[in-house]
Amino acid sequence: MIRFENVTKVYDQKARPALDSINLEIDRGEFAFLVGASGSGKSTFLRLVLKEDRATSGAVYVAGQNVAKISSWRVPRLRRGIGVVFQDFRLLPQKNVFANVAFAMQVIGKSRSVIRDTVPEVLKTVGLEGKEHRMPHELSGGEQQRVAIARAVVNRPGILLADEPTGNLDPTTSMGIMGVLDKINQNGTTVVMATHDDDIVNEMRKRVVELRNGVVIRDEAKALYTSMIPVVGQSRRLKDASGREAPDGGLPGNGAEGEAQR
Amino acid sequence: MRLAFILSEIGSGLRRNLSMVVSVILVTFVSLTFVGAAGMLQMQINQMKGYWYDKVQVAIFLCSEGSTAPGCASGPVTPEQQQGLNALLESPAVAQYINDFQFESKDEAYKHFKDQFSNSPIVDSVTPDQLPASFRINMKDPEKYQIISETFSSQPGVETVIDQRQLLERLFSVMNGASLVAVGIAGVMIVCAILLIATTIRLSAFSRRRETGIMRLVGASKTVIQLPFILEGVIAAVIGAALASGTLWAVAHFFLGDYMSRQYPDTAFISSGQTLILVPALLILGGSLAGISSLLTLRRYLRV
Incomplete structure (x- = not known):
């Protein structure tokens, strides 16, 4: 579903590459965690899948298509096949829950009757039945993230990208969100989730891809947050780094900020 | 569905940015009013030129019923006098100065008068009898007007010899100057309008960056994202153009049609109906x- 072939991404010629000759394949229907410290290249990975950025070298394939070969007017079609969830939810504050989810269908021209049928169904999937008319500020963080997930999957994308979706949530709520993502994955959607949350990764026991300084240093199925092969001292250090800001600076142009600003 | 969605987006954009939208409307209104005023001045010049202005320079008016000029003491022009004048115009002494000439009968004069003054109430009170017949002369060199004037003024049956250009040219140059000024002001105002529209759209795009960001992510097409912003500017400008059109129509109808044509009944003014041809131009x-x-x-x- 997603294939990276020798992908390198350089933001600044003088600095080290954000991604350095990455080779990675994520199959259809898979659930993969992308872990690593800030600045390890997780967000760059997600941005390349969305064609927000262009790879400096190498090829990115999404659903069998080379992303670099998609002309700019067809990029919207690529993005319709990909749902995205962020740490900060990004709901529209003046629209209620139903309207927030419906927005994703309206802007791609779905008919009113289809919207009326689909939105309640999706809200049920994420566990928000009966909250259609609540406003985002009336909801808890967990519920807001469920709305965001509903919006991301309402157009039935083949891929769901989640950029630290539990970063703002407490552990219990996070587990609830993971349940939702797992359910979506069970329905056949490929899920790629970038996270720092070791409890969640350890609980889920899914594939874990660990990045460090733009290089894949671990790719394990049914893995834990830290390597099962004990390298004493190193795992400790990695854990510390994930809690704080990375000393070598975050990603320039992080995907989580920087929409319509330029 | 998509249309309804785009329309509702435009509506919310206009509401959110109301003060900027109002200023765009006003600036386009003022600038297009100046553009239209220049157009109206040119239309007025054409109206005043009448049928003969661009074709001939000199008119020899013949005596008619009730002429008081000294040359008309013997009453209206006789056919013999008229033929004599015709012969004189064709004689080599005069013919060397003129390209050609035409005779305008009373009936033709009435017809041309009716065309020129169609907007004025005066047209109903004039009959063909009151209008003089005339020879209209196209000069080889308009500066030689004096020769024609001297030759014909004293001829029997000639009421007066008039150089039409001299009468109107000065007025027209004032009006042309005024329309140049109007175009100049319009140009500056249009630059203002363009910059203001650009700023408004920028603000609008910034205040809706959340929405456009989400639209991008869920794969909305470029058209759906951009069209509301473009139409927002276009709608404001079209409202401004409509106001400008209304103003010009009102000036033609109330100022020229009611006031000026009563003050100067012998001048032909454009009608309010004629200004309507400016409307589509201003809107476009x-x-x-x-x-x-x-x-x-x-x-x-706006990145898309």
Whole structure:
């Protein structure tokens, strides 16, 4: 579903590459965690899948298509096949829950009757039945993230990208969100989730891809947050780094900020 | 569905940015009013030129019923006198100065008068008898007017010899100057309007960056994202153009039609109906200015 072939991404010629000759394949229907410290290249990975950025070298394939070969007017079609969830939810504050989810269908021209049928169904999937008319500020963080997930999957994308979706949530709520993502994955959607949350990764026991300084240093199925092969001292250090800001600076142009600003 | 969605987006954009939208409306209104005023001045000049202005320079009016000029003491022009004048015009002494000449009978004069003064109430009180017949002369060199005047003024049956250009040319040059000034002011105002539309669209794009960000992520097409912004500018500019059109119509109807034509009944003024041909031009000009400037702005400030 997603294939990276020798992908390198350089933001600044003088600095080290954000991604350095990455080779990675994520199959259809898979659930993969992308872990690593800030600045390890997780967000760059997600941005390349969305064609927000262009790879400096190498090829990115999404659903069998080379992303670099998609002309700019067809990029919207690529993005319709990909749902995205962020740490900060990004709901529209003046629209209620139903309207927030419906927005994703309206802007791609779905008919009113289809919207009326689909939105309640999706809200049920994420566990928000009966909250259609609540406003985002009336909801808890967990519920807001469920709305965001509903919006991301309402157009039935083949891929769901989640950029630290539990970063703002407490552990219990996070587990609830993971349940939702797992359910979506069970329905056949490929899920790629970038996270720092070791409890969640350890609980889920899914594939874990660990990045460090733009290089894949671990790719394990049914893995834990830290390597099962004990390298004493190193795992400790990695854990510390994930809690704080990375000393070598975050990603320039992080995907989580920087929409319509330029 | 998509249309309804785009319309509701435009509505919310206009509401959110109301003060800027009002200023765009006003600036396009003022600038297009100046553009239209220049157009109206040119139309007025054409109206005043009447049938003969561009074709001939000199008119020899013949005596008619009730002429008081000294040459007309013997009453209206006789056919013999008229033939004598015709012969004189064709004689080599005069013919060397003129390209050609035409005779305008009373009936033709009445017809041309009716055309020129069609907007004026005076047309109903004039009959063909009151209008003099005339020879209309196209000069080889308009400066030689004096020769014609001297030759014909004293001929029997000639009421007066008039150089039409001299009468109107000065007025026309004033009006042409005024329309140049109007075009100049319009140009400056249009630049203002373009910059203001660009700023408005920028603000609008910024205040809705959340929505456009989400639209991008869920795969909305470029058209759906950009069209509301472009139409926002276009709608404001078209409203401004409509106001300008209304103003010009009101000036033609109330000022020229009611006031001026009563003050100067012997001058032909344009009618309010004639100004309506300016309306589509102003609407298209306003709309396309706004469309182009917002499109250019969006290319810079709205990533799609």
